[in-house]
Amino acid sequence: xxxxxxxxxxxxxxxxxxEAFFRLGRYxxxxxxxxxxxxxxxxxxWFRHIRASILLLGGGRMSSAIGLLGxxxxxxxxxxxxxxxxxxxx
Numbered sequence: 487x488x489x490x491x492x493x494x495x496x497x498x499x500x501x502x503x504x505e506a507f508f509r510l511g512r513y514x515x516x517x518x519x520x521x522x523x524x525x526x527x528x529x530x531x532w533f534r535h536i537r538a539s540i541l542l543l544g545g546g547r548m549s550s551a552i553g554l555l556g557x558x559x560x561x562x563x564x565x566x567x568x569x570x571x572x573x574x575x576x
Contacts, residue, residue: 500520500523500526501523508537508541517538517541520537521538524558528558535555539551539554539555542554
C-alpha cells in the first residue's frame with residue numbers, strides 16, 4: 487500500500503492499486519480501490535466504472551453494478567451506450 491502512503495487522495499494512486507489488486511486476483515480490494523477513485527472523481531475515466539461494475543457483477547451484486555453504470559451514464563454518452571447494451575444483455 488506504499489502508493490497510498492505517497493498520495494492518500496490521488497485518483498491515479500487508487501487506479502494503479504485497483505489494477506494491481508485486479509491482476510493479483512484480489513477482487514474485493516480492487517473494487518474498494520476503484521470505488522474510492524470514483525468517489526474522488528466521479529466524472530473521470532470510464533474504465534474504472536466498467537471494471538468496478540464487472541467486479542460487482544462477479545460478486546453477485548448486479549443491481550449495484552447497474553446503478554454504478556447509471557451514475558456515470560449522466561456524464562458520458564459513450565458509457566450510456568455500454569450501459570444500455572449491458573442492461574439488455576443482463
